[in-house]
Amino acid sequence: MENVKLAVIYYSSTGTNYQLAQWAKEEAEQAGAEVKLLKVPELAPEAAIAGNPAWKAHADATKDVTEATTDDLLWADAFIFSMPTRFGNLPSQMKQFLDTTGGIWAQGKLMNKVVSGMASAQNPHGGQEQTVLSLYTTMMHWGAVIAAPGYTDPSLFAAGGNPYGTSVSVDQDGNMVEDVQAAVKHQAKRTLQVAGWVKNGNQQ
DSSP states (O other): OTTOEEEEEEOOSSSHHHHHHHHHHHHHHHTTOEEEEEEOOOOSOHHHHHTSHHHHHHHHHTTTSOBOOHHHHHHOSEEEEEEEOBTTBOOHHHHHHHHTTHHHHHTTOSTTOEEEEEEEESSTTSSHHHHHHHHHHHHHHHTOEEOOOTTOSTHHHHTTOOSSSOEEEBOTTSOBSSOOHHHHHHHHHHHHHHHHHHHHTOOO
16 A cells, blocks of 8 residues: 555535545555545635634634645545535535546546545435435546445444445534544545555456
């Protein structure tokens, strides 16, 4: 895993997916990968952010996190995306970022990249699975290799049992309901493992 380059790319309004991304980054670094933690550009107007104290506080706290560009996609061997659900779909911020990849996609520069996704919502059945599957639809168009966690570790069951990607629900106070840290770490390790196989041609 030492030669795998991983980009952990997230969108977070109040911090949940930032935390998921942080856990993935930490685990990947411990496994020896070279990791970038990146956020997609914010599209919401300043007035909307300022009107929500939690959103404003998180925006201020993460203002120095580097924004993702297509150059980061070219650099990485693998990606972990983390985002909240919006009506069972990707948030517009993540979708807009993915929509900027047409040029490098057309050149075949995204094929065989390894990808995995994580998501959050305000209740246990708030669209998390569909959000991850929506991400994977784009990844299939890229020709990427999807490294879903499946049921490859007991931590997935403790986290709610989503085989497509770790997902979490958040209560009204912004606290995660499920214990997902171990599942996130397993997903990060699995993504690196698959990326190592793809990069090195070792399918053992």
